[in-house]
Amino acid sequence: KSTENQAKKPVLKVGTEPSFAPFEFQDETSKDYTGFDMDLIRAIGKELGSEVQIQSMGFDALIPALASGNIDIIISGMTINPERAQKVSFTKPYYQSGLTIIVRADNTAIKGFEDLPGKRLAAQIGTTGAEEGKKITDTTVREFNSPAEAFMELKAGGVDAVINDRPVNDYYLKTSGTKDVKQVGNPLTAEEYGIATAKNNTELAAKIDKALEALKKNGEYDKIYEKWFGK
Numbered sequence: 001k002s003t004e005n006q007a008k009k010p011v012l013k014v015g016t017e018p019s020f021a022p023f024e025f026q027d028e029t030s031k032d033y034t035g036f037d038m039d040l041i042r043a044i045g046k047e048l049g050s051e052v053q054i055q056s057m058g059f060d061a062l063i064p065a066l067a068s069g070n071i072d073i074i075i076s077g078m079t080i081n082p083e084r085a086q087k088v089s090f091t092k093p094y095y096q097s098g099l100t101i102i103v104r105a106d107n108t109a110i111k112g113f114e115d116l117p118g119k120r121l122a123a124q125i126g127t128t129g130a131e132e133g134k135k136i137t138d139t140t141v142r143e144f145n146s147p148a149e150a151f152m153e154l155k156a157g158g159v160d161a162v163i164n165d166r167p168v169n170d171y172y173l174k175t176s177g178t179k180d181v182k183q184v185g186n187p188l189t190a191e192e193y194g195i196a197t198a199k200n201n202t203e204l205a206a207k208i209d210k211a212l213e214a215l216k217k218n219g220e221y222d223k224i225y226e227k228w229f230g231k
């Protein structure tokens with residue numbers, strides 16, 4: 001065999017913050033990173049002929065890691081927005097999301113975003129949920145490393161509401177039950193998730209877009225979607 005055939009696959013270094021089920025989280029038994037985003041990026045890696053290496057870090061550390069070249073891409077349920085688009089290149093959107101509120105089950109005062117002024121809020125650090133919370137008058141927004149920690153503080157009574165992504169809140173209620181907490185209100189914003197590459201690496205973003213398109217055409221995207229969200 002020629003050495004060319006034996007050449008190692010190029011490595012795609014992927015950054016994510018894996019406390020965001022069902023998009024990225026650690027499987028309890030295997031400890032592997034699993035979820036919709038993880039399946040999607042592995043399928044994209046296959047399309048590109050690259051080996052996918054997942055690196056875990058804080059959500060607020062992802063964009064700096066991309067800028068410094070420690071990772072090649074981010075997939076982390078990351079919402080495409082203008083502030084981020086100044087620092088990174090986003091692929092086309094791959095998932096439609098939005099923000100909702102979680103309150104304690106016995107809370108009758110908060111029925112939606114209009115009831116949040118003056119309340120004590122929590123969100124994951126560096127997220128759109130935290131940013132939206134800060135725009136509401138007279139609130140304090142405590143930022144936690146993971147949504148799970150924000151939910152714990154909510155249950156303990158330290159905050160009145162958690163602002164977080166709707167599909168993650170849905171999954172949390174489905175897996176942890178609705179005895180202590182409930183979801184209220186209509187989604188605040190329509191948000192779309194994108195995969196990010198370094199600002200100057202539009203070439204890689206274009207390649208990923210092509211791979212995404214192929215996965216949508218060949219049914220692989222739908223398979224992964226149905227695995228995590230049903231039909």
Ligand code: ARG
Nearest residue numbers: 017020076077078079127128
């Ligand atoms: N979609 C929200 C944002 O972009 C939250 C994403 C949090 N992702 C995560 N893997 N923890 O700010």
